[in-house]
Amino acid sequence: xxxxxxxxxxxxxxxxxxxxxxxxxxxxxxxxxxxxxxxxxxxxxxxxxxxxxxxxxxxxxxxxxxxxxxxxxxxxxxxxxxxxxxxxxxxxxxxxxxxxxxxxxxxxxxxxxxxxxxxxxxxxxxxxxxxxxxxxxxxxxxxxxxxxxxxxxxxxxxxxxxxxxxxxxxxxxx
Numbered sequence: 001x002x003x004x005x006x007x008x009x010x011x012x013x014x015x016x017x018x019x020x021x022x023x024x025x026x027x028x029x030x031x032x033x034x035x036x037x038x039x040x041x042x043x044x045x046x047x048x049x050x051x052x053x054x055x056x057x058x059x060x061x062x063x064x065x066x067x068x069x070x071x072x073x074x075x076x077x078x079x080x081x082x083x084x085x086x087x088x089x090x091x092x093x094x095x096x097x098x099x100x101x102x103x104x105x106x107x108x109x110x111x112x113x114x115x116x117x118x119x120x121x122x123x124x125x126x127x128x129x130x131x132x133x134x135x136x137x138x139x140x141x142x143x144x145x146x147x148x149x150x151x152x153x154x155x156x157x158x159x160x161x162x163x164x165x166x167x168x169x170x171x172x173x174x
Contacts (some may be wrong), residue, residue: 025116030105036113037101039121040066040074042093048073057094064090066100066113076100078114083152084131086115097121102128 025035045065047053057064064087066074076086090098101117115128135155136148147154165171 025102028103028114030103030107030114032104032106034104035102036104037099038066038068039097039099040068041097042090042095043067043073044094045073045075057091060087060091063087064094066090066098074100074113076102076115077112079128079131080114080116081129081132082150084129084135086128088130088134089115089118089126089128093118093120101125 024037027033027035042057043065044053044057044062046062047057048065048067054062063075063085065076068074076090078084079086079089098118098120100113100115102113102115104111104113106112117125117127119125132148132151133143135151136143136145139147141148152158161169166173
């Protein structure tokens with residue numbers, strides 16, 4: 001029979017061991033999908049490519065990416081929310097190293113990265129859904145509000161573009 005102290009100690013070791021591997025990427029069924037976790041520095045992509053480097057990675061007006069130690073520049077095209085990019089999640093970490101967890105996918109020869117979770121190297125995991133949090137807060141909505149859940153149907157900018165160009169974006173061909 002196992003002593004109570006030994007059993008509790010084993011449970012504690014197991015729980016502590018599992019806590020470091022939390023938040024692994026979830027499959028989305030994407031073409032050539034690959035689950036990955038890697039460390040990288042958050043960068044302003046245009047700055048990296050052109051040398052045009054405004055303060056704070058463009059203060060939310062630039063596409064952000066991840067620069068790996070081997071020099072690979074990863075474009076984080078998507079976050080874990082519907083129809084939203086990863087820049088809102090990455091901006092607070094501009095110039096800093098993070099651990100990124102998500103999916104690489106290749107479609108028509110283009111390799112892209114969908115960020116699902118991130119954390120400072122020695123920090124806590126966060127799910128990559130900051131865009132919807134920011135969108136909801138700006139409009140005085142709770143993140144659980146139905147309008148927030150389908151934000152793309154309620155966004156003023158999107159509605160204006162659809163009104164001008166039609167639902168397909170092909171003005172005069174809708």
